[in-house]
Amino acid sequence: MKGKITRQLAAVMFTDIVGYTALMQKNEAVAMRIRSRHREVFESLHKIYNGEIIQYYGDGTLSVFKSAIEAANCAIQIQNLLQDGDPVPVRIGLHMGDIVYSETEVYGDGVNLASRIESMSVAGGILLSNKLNDELKNHPTISTISLGHFELKNIENPVEVFAISNEGIKVPLLQEISGKRKNNYKTIAVLPFANMSTSAENEYFSDGITEEIINALAKIKSLKVTSRTSSFFFKNKNVPIKQIAKELNVSAILEGSVRLAGDTMRITAQLIQTEEDFHFWSETWDRKLENIFEVQDEISLLIADKLREHFGHFEINEHLVTKPTESISAYEYCLKAKFHKNKWNPKDVETAISYYDKALKIDPNYSDALVGNADCYSFLGTTGFMPFEEAWGITIQYTNQAIELNDESSGVYYQLSNQAFFIGCDYDKSLTKMKKAIEINPNNADAQQFISFLYIIAGNRAKAKNHLDIALSINPLSDETHFFRSYFHYMIEDYQIALTMLNRCIANNNKNIPAHSIKTLCLLKLGKYEEVITYFDNVPEDVIIEGEKTGAIALAYAMKKDKAKTLQYQHLLEEQAKASNGFTSDSYLFLMHAVLGEVDKAFQWVEKSLQNKASLLLLRYTDPLVNDLKKDSRYTKYHKVIYPNSDEPQSIGPKKALLDEETTESYKNRLLALFEEEKPYLNSDLSLRSLANHLEIHPNQLSWLLNESIGKNFNEFVNHYRVEAFKKNANDPNNSHLSLIGLAYDSGFNSKTVFNTYFKKETGLTPKQFLKNQN
Structure with missing residues (x-):
């Protein structure tokens, strides 16, 4: 390509009109009128928000902005104006990245990714990349929600995609998005087993079997098992398997049924490979009720074996289910207790306690019943539905009994952590016990949520986010997980994002006590004092804590x-x-x-x-x-x-730039000039630290500059130049004697794999395809 070439970090916007081609065929005059209105609004708002229109193509547009906030605000106003009167069905995609200007076109990773994200969107929606979303975190007027990680065409790594969720902007459902969500192939969801008994009262038993299998599989540390809360979200709902898999982000689903008849039971189970939606294993067990624990162990081990055969290696213990009690009656009482406890309201929790008490009367050493009662009383004490000291005194008693019987129970250590926090005011002990709970069972979503809470209150934002992401992957549909996400955003002062999430939690459950509490604090920080003064007028009286x-x-x-x-x-x-x-x-x-x-x-x-x-x-x-x-x-x-010992707490609040704007621009210009003039990328041993020394800048600051200002990590940045050098060398007749790998080494690469990977990422072609196109 001839002529002057310049590079720039920019916010890239793609838009197009959904269904325009079909409309042109149906009514050309209406289609042209809609396109004219789209362009009129587009052009007027780009003048206001300092956007540069690069190209019109049919019903679509490409434009760039120097500022992410201006691009986002422009996109919001475009959608708002186009929804007035006769709506124009426009979808918008935004990305912050490196673009290349020539005399005739604009191209580069930033353009490619923005285009891919726009094609995923829906009419009335605005989708954006994680890079652009990061730029909006200090702007409370713009709310965004993560839709997950997606695998995009010609983009090497999965990209986290966000949706702007401001009022009037369409947030697409996962099933509406035309993109392939990243999938973890060692993942499974166990759907609620159907109760096929003649009596509906036996539902507690089918639910209990489901929960026991979930707990058994969760013991396999290399297998990610969706939590009970998210799996049970689909109970009694006629939702296609593929949609469930998409929402839970799993590669396998187990479904089944339970039939009780006197002292006999029939359990059926089948595994489904979700990508192709086919059953690859099924089994039926006809057994006596007295063999329930052996059957649970047999089912869990078979499932684990089949998953390992289909999705890769992980270690499996000899047994996944141990016999918790010798009494089937005590076990049934425990299942009934769990059935009520999982509804998490005072009345049902009290019913659960009565069943746990019956189980313990039969078997005083039944550890699951002891832990269950501890959970119930801690709930009543923490929420104020029972005197605090009385409730926690009983909780401690049950927990101490449980740990004497089983010191390798994740649930016991979860309770010990809660006790250290709520009774002892002992942060260090609470954190230590919660780490132990997770060490025993990394799939314990409650423990992952609580440890993220412990880290965020201490100021360790990175660790809090890490555990919150794990909790979200295990329990993606849980209101509790989303509450902890909202609390995280409140603590880092992303109040508008927190408020949006809290509103969703409350919409799902108007008796969500902590959600109401943190919502009032968000409203206070947003200056909505009058709303706070009257807020509790609309909260159910039975959950108001005075x-x-x-x-x-x-x-x-x-x-x-x-x-x-x-x-x-x-x-x-x-x-x-x-x-x-x-x-x-x-x-x-x-x-x-x-x-x-x-x-x-x-x-x-x-x-x-x-x-x-x-x-x-x-x-x-x-x-x-x-x-x-x-x-x-x-x-x-x-x-x-x-x-104490909170793993070196980081300060709470929005991330601070390591360099001010002026210094960033200065170092960025020096870096780009260095690469154009001295070509340090031709040195295959070039490292971030050696480059930082050359620029006389701290390696941390150079890393920040590359990622946050240029939008690439070190390898992406350097290998981009190496790919360009290869293309130039390949077109030089003096190099005709060199092989492909020889040309790659001369361009600064020191690995054939790295060369092939980055070349395809940059160009969308293999090196051989590129050379063929040149001839």
Whole structure:
């Protein structure tokens, strides 16, 4: 290609009109009118948001922006305007990446990826890459939601795709997206086994069998098993297997049925390979009820064997199910208890306790029943439906009994972690016990959620995100997982994103107590004080915790600077805090001190809470509402006391750039000039550290510059230049004597595999295909 070539990091936008070709064939005049309106809106908004229109092609467009926020705002306004009157069905894709300008065209990875993402979208929707989404994190006016990782044509690695979720913008369902979601081939979901018994009352048994198989398979550490919550989302729903697999992101599904008749049972099970939607294994067992544990073990082992045969190696123990009790009656009571406990409301939890008690009366050493009762009482104590100390006292009793019987139970260590947190106010012990729970069972979604919570309150954002992603992969449809995601975003001050997620949690369950609580805090940080003052008027009375309600209203008046109302509600909080169950009200007094600038009183509260082992200190100390306290030297001192050994906490808040804008641009220009003039990429031993030394910049800063400013990692950046060098060398007649690999080595590559991989990634062709096209 001749002429001047320039490179630039830009936000790339692709748009097109959905169904335009069909409309042209049906009514050309209407189609032309729609296209004219699309272009009119497109051009006017690009002037406002400083976009550069590169190309019109039929019903589509290509444009670029210097700023990701301007590109996103322009896209939102395009959709808003085109929805007025007669809607124009436009889809939009955005990406932040490296583009190349020549005298006749624009091309490059940034253009290719934006085009792929746009083609996945739907009418009224705006999809964007993770690179562009990262640029929007400090802009609360734009909300986005991750749709997962997708494998895109001619793009080597899976790309995480996000959807803008602002009001009026269409967020596509997974089944509407025309892209292949990344799949982990060692993944399985166990769907609820159908109750084929003549009595509907036996549903607890079929549910119990399902849960036991899930728990058994979860013991295989190399196998990712979808949690009970997400699997049971599809209970009694007529959803195609392929759609279930897509939503759960699994490669295999187990389904089956259970029939009870007196003391006999028939269990059927079949495995489905989801990509092709075919059954590759099935079996039926006719057994006596007294053999239930042996059958569960047999089923689980067979499933594991078949998965290993089809999807690759992982280790399997001799047994996956051990006999938990000698009494079938106790086991049935335990299944009935789990059936009610899993509904997680006070009435059903109390029913569950009654069944666990019956099981323990028959077998006092039944570990599962002991842990189940501990779960129930901790729920009642934490949510305030039972006196805190009484509930946790009973919880501790059951947990201690359980660990004496089974010290390798993930559920027991999960409970011990909760006790250390809520009773002992001992962060270090809580973290240690939760790590043990995960070590025993990495598929314990509850443990993955809670450890992410422990890391985020201590400020370790990276570890929190890692465990949250694992929890999401295990339990993608759980409201609880999405609540923890919303809390993560609240703590890093992405309030609008957090609010969007919380609204979805509450829409699914209006009695979600923690979701209501964190939502009021989000609203406070967004300045919506009046909404907070009346918020609890629309919350079901049976889930309102008075301390939460009074505290939220008090904070709203304080932040609104209404002195009279602030004093009124602060006094009410102080009175509530004196009660035996006033721990929630007391914790809001800390937030009030911080918001009102009562710094000394705030730290006095911290000292008192440490002495009293008040667990809500762990929760409140790093809340964004106390940001003003973080300027005080005492804050860091207490942080180290409250969160010891939290794996080197990182500061909570939006990521800070390692270089300011001016310095970034300066180093970027030096880097690009160096590569054009001195061609360091021809040195096959070039490393990021040696390049950083040459530029006199810290390697961390160079890595940040490459990834965040240029949009490529070190290998992608360097090998792009090497591919271009290869193409130039291949077209030079003086090199006709060199082989393909010889040309690659002369271009800076030192590996045939790396060369072939990056060449195809850059060009979409193999080296041989490229050379053939040149001749």
